[in-house]
Every structure is written in C-alpha cells, then in structure tokens.
Amino acid sequence: MDFTFDKKHAMCQSLFKEFAEKEVAPLAIETDETEHFPEETVKKMQKNGLMGIPVPKEYGGQGADILAYINCVEELSKACATTGVILSGHTSLCVDPIQTYGTEEQKQKYLVPLAKGEKLGAFALTEPMAGTDAQGVQTKAELDEAANEWILNGSKCFITNGFYADIYIVIAYTDIVEDKKGRKQKRFSAFIVEKDTPGFTFGVKEKKMGIRGSATYELIFQDCRIPKDNLLGARGKGFPIAMHTLDGGRIGIAAQALGIAEGALEKTIAYTKERKQFGRTIAQQQNTQFQLADMATKVEAAKNLVYKAAMKKQEFMDGAKVSYSVEAAMAKLFAAEVAMEVTTKAVQLHGGYGYIREYEVERMMRDAKITEIYEGTSEVQRMVISGALLK
Amino acid sequence: MKIIVCIKQVPDTKGGVSFNPDGTLNRAAMLAIMNPDDKAGLEAALRLKDQYGAEVTVITMGLPKADEVLREAMAMGADKAILVTDRRLGGADTWATSSTIAAAIKNLEYDLVITGRQAIDGDTAQVGPQIAEHLKLPVISYAEELKVEGDSVIVKRQYEDRYHMLKVKMPCLVTALAELNDPRYMTPGGIFDAYDKEVTVWGRDDLKDLDDANIGLAGSPTKIAKASDKVKKGAGEKKVLDPKESVDYIMEKLTTTHVI
Numbered sequence: 001m002d003f004t005f006d007k008k009h010a011m012c013q014s015l016f017k018e019f020a021e022k023e024v025a026p027l028a029i030e031t032d033e034t035e036h037f038p039e040e041t042v043k044k045m046q047k048n049g050l051m052g053i054p055v056p057k058e059y060g061g062q063g064a065d066i067l068a069y070i071n072c073v074e075e076l077s078k079a080c081a082t083t084g085v086i087l088s089g090h091t092s093l094c095v096d097p098i099q100t101y102g103t104e105e106q107k108q109k110y111l112v113p114l115a116k117g118e119k120l121g122a123f124a125l126t127e128p129m130a131g132t133d134a135q136g137v138q139t140k141a142e143l144d145e146a147a148n149e150w151i152l153n154g155s156k157c158f159i160t161n162g163f164y165a166d167i168y169i170v171i172a173y174t175d176i177v178e179d180k181k182g183r184k185q186k187r188f189s190a191f192i193v194e195k196d197t198p199g200f201t202f203g204v205k206e207k208k209m210g211i212r213g214s215a216t217y218e219l220i221f222q223d224c225r226i227p228k229d230n231l232l233g234a235r236g237k238g239f240p241i242a243m244h245t246l247d248g249g250r251i252g253i254a255a256q257a258l259g260i261a262e263g264a265l266e267k268t269i270a271y272t273k274e275r276k277q278f279g280r281t282i283a284q285q286q287n288t289q290f291q292l293a294d295m296a297t298k299v300e301a302a303k304n305l306v307y308k309a310a311m312k313k314q315e316f317m318d319g320a321k322v323s324y325s326v327e328a329a330m331a332k333l334f335a336a337e338v339a340m341e342v343t344t345k346a347v348q349l350h351g352g353y354g355y356i357r358e359y360e361v362e363r364m365m366r367d368a369k370i371t372e373i374y375e376g377t378s379e380v381q382r383m384v385i386s387g388a389l390l391k
Numbered sequence: 392m393k394i395i396v397c398i399k400q401v402p403d404t405k406g407g408v409s410f411n412p413d414g415t416l417n418r419a420a421m422l423a424i425m426n427p428d429d430k431a432g433l434e435a436a437l438r439l440k441d442q443y444g445a446e447v448t449v450i451t452m453g454l455p456k457a458d459e460v461l462r463e464a465m466a467m468g469a470d471k472a473i474l475v476t477d478r479r480l481g482g483a484d485t486w487a488t489s490s491t492i493a494a495a496i497k498n499l500e501y502d503l504v505i506t507g508r509q510a511i512d513g514d515t516a517q518v519g520p521q522i523a524e525h526l527k528l529p530v531i532s533y534a535e536e537l538k539v540e541g542d543s544v545i546v547k548r549q550y551e552d553r554y555h556m557l558k559v560k561m562p563c564l565v566t567a568l569a570e571l572n573d574p575r576y577m578t579p580g581g582i583f584d585a586y587d588k589e590v591t592v593w594g595r596d597d598l599k600d601l602d603d604a605n606i607g608l609a610g611s612p613t614k615i616a617k618a619s620d621k622v623k624k625g626a627g628e629k630k631v632l633d634p635k636e637s638v639d640y641i642m643e644k645l646t647t648t649h650v651i
Contacts, residue, residue, distance in 0.1 A: 007459075008586045011466065015577045049578035062580030072579070 003304065005071075012068045016075035019048065025079035031213035032082070032363050037164050038213055041083055045117060051090060052115025054317070055099060059107055061115035066317060070255045070310040077259025078266070081367035082213035084259055088252030089160040089214075090114070094121025094169050097190065097245045101233035110167055110192055122165035123249070124156035124219055125242050132380050134171075134239060135186055139221060141172040148228045150191060152221040155203065158374070162217025163202045168193045169245070170219075171238050188238030192230045199224030210366035247328045248313060249375045254306045254331035257339035257371035261299050264339075264346035264364040268292065271350055271359075282349070291349060295342045302335040326388045333381035336371035343368040392445040392539070394436045395496055396469070397506040397522065398429040400453055400460040404511050408620040425460045428507025432567035434574035435537045436505055437468045443539060446470050448499060452480060452491055458590055465585035466577035473499075477594040482608030485513070489521030490610065494601035495593060496526060503544060504564040508533055519566035529559050532566040616649060 005013060023044050031038050045051055053069035055061020069091055077084030098111045113119040130136030139154025152172055159168075170193045173186040193200060203218030233241045269292060272283035282288045309331040312324035343365035347354035354361050372378045402408070402421035409420040425433075436447045449464040451457050452475040461472035475495050483491065496504060504526070506519035516532070523530035535554070536547035546565060548555040577585075595606065604610055632640060645651045 007462070008583055011459075011462065011577070011582045011585075012579050015466075015579065015582065019576060048576045049580055053579045057580060062578060062583070064579040064583045068579050068583075 008064075009068055009071065012064065013071055013075065016050075016072045019044075019050070020075045020079040020083075024076055024083050028080035028082075028363070029357065029360065031080060033357070035207070035212040037215045038080075038083060038086070039164065042086060042117075042120065042164075045083075045087065047117075049117075050087065051117030051120075052095065053091065055095060055111065055115035059099070059115050060112040066251070066314040067307060067310045070251055070306065073252050073255040074259040074262070074306070077256040078263035080213070081256055081260050081364070082211045084256040085160060085211055085214050085253075086120075088249065088256055089123065090121045090165070092249040092252040093123030093160075093245055094165070094167060096248050097123075097169055097232060097241055098192065100244065101190070101241055102192075103229075105229065106192065106232065114167060119166040120161055120164055121167045121169070122159055122161040123169045123245060124159045125171045125246075126156060126158050127154070128157050132377065134188070134242070137171060137173055137186065137188065139170070139172040141174050141189060141191060143174070143228065144225070147225070149225045150228060150231065152191065152193070152199070152224040152226065154221055156219040157203075158206065159217050159219050160214055160374075162215050162219060163205070164215050166195050168195070168219065169232065170221075171242050174235055174238070187236040188242070189235050190232040190238040190241045191226060192232050193221075193224070193226055197224055197226060208370070210363070210368070210370055243325075246375055247325045250328040250332040250381070251306065251309045251313060251324075253371055253375045254302075254309065254328070254335040257332070257335035257368065258299070258302050258306050260364050260368045260371070261295075261302065261335070261339040261342040264343045264361050264368075265292075265295050265299055267359070267361055267364075268295070268346040268349050271353075275351075275353075288349060291345055295345055298338045299342060302331075302338045305331040305334050326385055329376070329381040329384040332371070332376065333378050333385070336368070336378060339368035339371050340365075392439065392443055392503065393499075393501045394439060394445050394447050395499060395501045395504045396429070396433045396436045396447060396449050396464070397492055397504065397519070398433060398449050398451050398460055398464055399426045399507070399510050400424070400451065400457045401426045401510050401512045404620075410618065423456070423459065425463055426507050426510045426512075427569040428509060428511075428567055430507075430574045431569045431571040432505040432507050432565075433464055433467060433469065434572045435534075435565075435567055436503075437575065438572070439503075439537075439539055440468065448473065448501075450475065450492065450495060450499075452476070452483070452488060452495075461590050462582075462585040463577060465588055466581035467575055468581065472588070472590045473593060474590050475593045475598070479595045480607050482611060483606065484611035484613035485515050485517040485521060486612055487606050487608075487610040489518045489525060490601060490605035491598065492518070493522045493525030494598040496522065497600050498593075498597070502542075502561045503539075504528065504562070506564065506566050508566045508568050516566070519564065523564035526564070529563045530566070531557050531559055531563065534565045534567050535570055537565060537567070537571065 049062045052061035053064045054066050057063040073084045073088050095114050114121050127137055141150045141152050170191045171188050174189040175187040176184050179185050199222050201220045203220050206216040272288050273281055275282045309327035312327045315322050346361040347365050350359055350361055353359045400423045403424045409417040411417045439445050440447050447469045448471040449469045450473040455476055465472055480491055509516035520530045531546045533549040534546045535549045538545045543558050543560050546557045
C-alpha cells in the first residue's frame with residue numbers, strides 16, 4: 001500500500017497545476033462575477049488533451065487513467081470550481097457511460113469526438129419532480145417502429161453544461177410494468193441526444209449561489225425524434241446505467257470538493273502569514289495554528305478517500321468485477337462536508353476580508369455548498385453507505 | 392529530417408537561489424525544471440516536426456535524476472531521449488560539457504542541432520556554440536524565429552540593436568531564445584507514454600571520439616572565483632575624469648571584476 005503518486009501521476013499533477021495556475025486561476029473571479037461559461041478555457045483544455053484523460057487512445061482519448069483524471073478535476077477546482085465541474089460533467093457523466101455501455105458504432109460516432117474534446121458532453125436525469133427519487137421521472141420515450149426512431153417528450157432541469165454541450169445522455173422511461181405486488185413501476189432507458197435535434201430546446205438558465213460560470217439549464221423535449229440506434233445500453237436498463245454513471249460522477253464531485261478545500265486552505269495559509277494583528281501575524285497565534293491543523297488534516301483524509309475511490313473505479317475499468325459505489329459515496333460525502341467546513345473556516349480566518357469577493361475564499365465557500373447537494377445529496381450518500389452496511 | 396535538441400535540467404531560480412557553504416549551488420534545495428531557453432528550442436523542434444514530420448531526439452548530460460527532464464520532453468512530443476551520465480563526467484564546466492555532448496551527438500544522425508542560448512544556472516551561453524565548434528557545424532545563436540526551407544534553415548537572430556535574417560544550409564546548430572515561442576504543455580497521454588518508453592543511457596565508454604583530458608572536473612579549465620544570485624543592475628557609475636585618468640580607471644575596473 002502506497003499513498004504517494006508514482007512518477008507518471010506526479011508529472012500529470014505538475015501539468016494540471018501549471019495549466020490551472022496559468023490558464024484557469026486568472027479568470028476565476030471574472031467567471032464568477034459575470035456568470036460567463038468559460039468557453040475559451042474549455043478550448044484550451046481540449047487542445048491539451050484534458051477532455052478525454054481516462055479514455056483509450058483508440059477512441060480519441062489520452063490513454064491515461066481515472067486517478068489522473070480525478071487529479072485534474074481537483075487541480076482545476078483549486079483554482080476555479082466552475083472549470084472543475086465542466087470537466088467532471090463532461091467526463092464522468094457523458095464520456096464514461098458511452099465508453100462503458102456504447103456499441104462500437106456509438107463509440108466511433110460519439111465517444112471519439114467527446115474524448116478529443118471536439119464535442120462537449122452532459123447528462124440529464126433530474127426533473128422538477130424527480131431528483132433523488134428516480135421514479136418521479138416524467139420524460140417519456142416512445143418507439144416509432146415504422147420510422148425507426150424514438151420520440152422524446154418531457155423536460156429536465158439543473159443540467160450541468162446545458163446549452164454548451166453538444167451531446168446529452170438523457171434518461172427517460174420507456175415502459176411501465178407491474179411489480180409482484182401489482183404496483184406500476186417505470187422502466188427507464190438511456191439515450192444519446194445531439195444538440196440541435198428538432199424538438200430539443202433549452203429553457204431557463206439557472207442563477208446560482210456558486211459555480212456561477214457553470215451553465216445550468218433546463219432541457220425541453222417536444223416530440224423530439226432521435227434515431228433508434230441512439231438507445232444507450234439495453235431498453236429498460238436506464239436506471240442501472242444512471243446509477244453506474246452517478247457512482248463515477250460522485251468521485252468527480254468529490255475531487256471538485258477536495259480541490260475547493262485545498263484552494264481555500266492554500267489561500268488561508270498565505271493570508272494568515274501576512275495579516276498582522278496585535279503586533280504579530282495571525283499565523284503566530286495559536287487559534288489560527290489549531291484551525292489550520294484541523295483544516296489540513298481533514299483535507300488529507302478527504303484526499304485519501306477520493307484517490308482510493310478513483311483507484312477502485314480504475315480496477316473496475318480494468319475488468320475486475322468490483323463495485324465502487326460505497327467508496328464513491330464515502331469520498332463524496334466526506335470531501336463535500338470538508339469543503340464546506342474548510343471554506344467556512346477560511347472565510348472566518350480572513351476576517352472582514354474573507355467576506356470580500358476579491359479575496360476568493362468567499363467564492364470558494366459559495367462553490368463548496370453545491371458539492372453537498374448535486375449528484376446525490378450528502379443524505380443520499382449516507383443512504384448508499386448504510387444500505388451496503390445493513391444489506 | 393532529424394533534429395537533436397540539447398536540454399538541461401536546472402534549478403528553478405524563480406523561488407530564489409540556495410548555495411552550499413562552498414559556493415556551489417544547493418541543487419537539492421531547489422525545484423528542478425527544464426531550462427527555459429532549451430524548452431523553447433524543443434518547442435521549435437516540435438513545431439518543425441508538426442509541419443514537416445521530423446524525428447526529434449532530446450539529449451542531456453547530468454545526474455540520473457535528469458531522466459525527469461527527458462520524460463518531460465517526451466511528454467511534450469519528443470520521440471527519443473538520451474541521458475549521458477557517468478561519475479567520470481561530473482564537475483564539468485562548459486568546455487568539458489560541450490566536448491562530452493558533441494561526442495554523444497557523433498553517435499547520432501542529424502540535420503539540425505538545437506540548444507538553448509544559455510542555462511539559467513550558469514548563464515554562460517557557451518555550450519551551444521562550443522558543441523558546434525566540436526562538430527564543425529555552422530552556428531546561429533540567439534534565434535528568435537526559425538523556419539526550414541528546403542535543406543536550409545532561416546533564422547531571425549536577435550542582436551542588441553537589430554535583427555539578422557540568416558539562411559544556413561543544414562546540418563547546422565541553432566541556439567534558441569526563450570522568446571522564440573510559447574512552449575506547449577505536456578499532455579496526460581504524452582506523460583503516460585513517456586514513462587512507457589525507454590530512455591537510452593550512455594556512460595563515458597559509449598562516447599568513442601572523446602579525449603579523457605576534456606571531460607569531467609579534471610578536463611574543466613574554468614575556475615569559479617565566486618558564484619552569486621543574479622545581481623540587479625543599478626544605474627551605473629558616473630565619473631568625470633580627464634581622458635588619461637578615465638582609461639586607467641576603466642582598465643582597473645575591468646581587471647578587478649575579472650572582465651578582462
């Protein structure tokens with residue numbers, strides 16, 4: 001058991017750090033202020049191979065691995081959580097399910113441009129009436145056998161990378177079956193939907209507390225016809241596909257949360273070494289020292305959970321029959337709560353300046369909150385973990 | 392086209408410079424990076440590769456740790472890497488270094504050799520031109536732009552008050568300035584590949600055409616009087632003297648500061 005990066009991953013980390021410092025950090029304040037989706041940064045990420053890190057080279061990816069990808073989300077999020085979630089939404093929620101469940105034709109058509117970064121991806125499960133409770137999904141897909149097409153109707157909300165993404169994984173119900181007790185149950189399927197398909201439009205863009213540069217949109221499907229071949233995986237298997245996808249997504253969000261916490265800790269260490277009160281720096285005061293020690297210890301613990309979950313997912317990708325649901329849930333639960341705690345303390349240690357936007361920890365605190373909510377709230381993570389314990 | 396790029400792992404002087412008590416650099420206390428001028432030279436070679444399909448080989452002389460800088464070069468897109476390392480080569484000054492690297496290059500085929508103008512640790516700007524001298528190649532120093540036309544390179548050479556446009560037939564050696572370009576990032580896939588590839592390691596015995604009198608500390612005629620961090624240039628000194636006195640004054644200054 002080794003808790004250090006090998007040389008490959010250490011070099012990847014130095015690349016991600018340099019990229020984040022040079023290309024991402026200088027735009028973080030502006031991205032938040034203007035709520036502007038950082039398209040130029042995404043283009044640079046594409047150019048430098050960051051949009052398909054764990055995808056094999058034969059499908060246009062980098063042929064690296066999950067740990068490197070997760071580390072990239074972490075390093076980007078240290079500088080700008082918006083940029084981190086753009087990468088996580090694209091890679092974990094769109095690239096991964098196509099890589100895992102796609103047919104060879106679907107991989108050639110969709111995975112290759114996604115992994116090269118020529119296309120941006122998104123994933124759509126949540127609806128106004130369906131968040132944690134997937135049975136509430138109202139979006140319906142009907143098969144028109146004669147036309148060889150699926151017809152989608154319904155709407156999705158809170159979709160990360162909405163409008164800017166070119167390719168969407170959409171979960172809709174395709175059948176209603178009766179369970180053993182005679183209750184009606186929806187059976188879901190997953191579909192690949194391209195932007196600009198007639199009948200597919202965008203509704204409101206959400207105004208959010210944090211990750212304000214990330215585009216969060218409503219998707220609307222009105223008699224939207226897509227080719228029959230755009231069914232991802234088997235008909236009726238949409239729910240397990242969505243759950244698999246979210247298990248991976250949670251590691252991405254855990255990495256985002258970890259990055260936010262690390263970014264806030266770094267800024268706080270630097271600030272407390274400069275800020276003087278009562279004739280000495282606040283870093284020389286024991287309260288500060290103890291707070292920083294607690295923050296750093298929790299960040300380190302979160303890091304170990306996040307990397308462990310990433311390595312477990314890699315085992316799965318390498319063909320081992322392992323589940324990483326619990327590891328992903330623990331990593332996300334812990335890292336998200338650490339992010340919230342560390343950023344809150346960071347603001348406190350900055351005093352009045354911490355409340356001022358220029359000092360950035362204020363943004364980090366707003367950004368941290370979403371990591372406790374999306375891709376399964378902290379409560380859902382506790383359900384997943386306890387469910388495995390009490391099975 | 393075959394291009395050889397000479398690179399050096401140097402301490403990152405951005406975070407300040409640390410010295411050992413004996414005046415030599417405390418390399419262990421400083422982060423190691425690819426020398427910026429060399430990185431620009433590598434980028435120039437990689438651009439020629441993108442445009443004309445060249446094979447790019449990077450070469451460095453140093454401790455086994457210098458393997459890292461070669462992997463970084465491969466992660467940016469270099470095809471092959473050679474590490475020249477041997478205790479007998481240690482302590483080399485610019486003369487011994489250039490003799491050694493030139494001997495290594497003699498083992499290879501090439502059309503173009505690119506080096507950085509100078510390394511940020513020694514700041515001599517001597518090794519590139521000396522390698523050219525050993526290999527009997529024309530040298531174009533201080534390249535700010537680099538193009539290939541047929542069997543020649545066209546170089547925009549920086550001068551203090553002007554530029555020179557030079558067209559030189561290959562094989563030749565060009566020394567690159569950091570201003571030449573904005574080097575690309577490594578890619579994650581490039582990094583993974585770089586660690587799957589082999590770095591060729593050569594010791595003293597792999598370098599045939601090399602005299603032992605020209606290697607290592609013993610083969611280094613340079614004697615270091617004093618090493619220091621970069622000293623900021625002040626406004627200079629103004630003196631009003633008659634012509635005879637001023638010549639004496641200047642000569643004395645030049646002598647005491649070891650300029651002449």
